[in-house]
Amino acid sequence: MSKEVPGRSAQELRALLAQASGALKVFPLHGVAVLPGTPTPFHIFEPRYRELTRAALFGDRLLAVANLEQPGTELDPRPSLRAIAGACVIEEDELLDDGRYDLLTRGLARVRLLEELETGRPYREFRVQVLDDVLPAGGAVALRGEVTALEQCVLELASLLPPESGAAQLAEAAAGLAHHPGALADLVAAAVVSEAAARVRVLEELRVERRLELVTQEVASVILMLSRGRSPSA
Known part of the structure; x- marks a missing residue:
């Protein structure tokens, strides 16, 4: 090997x-x-x-x-x-x-x-x-709100999952990518988004603003399922 x-x-x-x-x-x-x-x-x-x-x-x-x-x-x-x-x-x-x-x-x-x-x-x-990633006219700084929303969702997800899930480590890694919003969205999508069509949508989305929105919506859906006592689909 x-x-x-x-x-x-x-x-x-x-x-x-x-x-x-x-x-x-x-x-x-x-x-x-x-x-x-x-x-x-x-x-x-x-x-x-x-x-x-x-x-x-x-x-x-x-x-x-x-x-x-x-x-x-x-x-x-x-x-x-x-x-x-x-x-x-x-x-x-x-x-x-x-x-x-x-x-x-x-x-x-x-x-x-x-x-x-x-x-x-x-x-x-x-x-x-x-x-290459397509950023808005203001660059990565213009996406601060979208980055914060995704970070908060990842932190909430970590609070709902057991330590062995790795969600806390994901939250830590996500915090380190706050200034790289495209990479942040990709990291969280790879770890959390399990449905094939949704993952492909993330892959095909070059606009970082829209990619962040897609991933935030997916993480929010997982949080909603967990809060209702259901397990997210694998």
């Missing part, structure tokens, strides 16, 4: 992603959102994606996870994909005895799929555009 990407900072990985944007390996799935800065595990078993994984591990360790336009088309040779995907780096990998892989990835950025490349390989590659 190899762990992490030695000697590469977040800035270096972002630069590496920019270099790879001309031909980025794409792993199509349904309802999976790899959000920037957050970890996502994968179990790779299908032969074409084992080959994709091998190529990534012997190369730059980068790939993008793209959502299917239609569920149930995973086995199609070239299913239609949604335009915005989550690019990530493989931080940890384990090759199992039967050739399957267990991976731990970390999101790097949102990317837009621009053009599929004809490579002759069994997996897909795309030319992509690396996307």
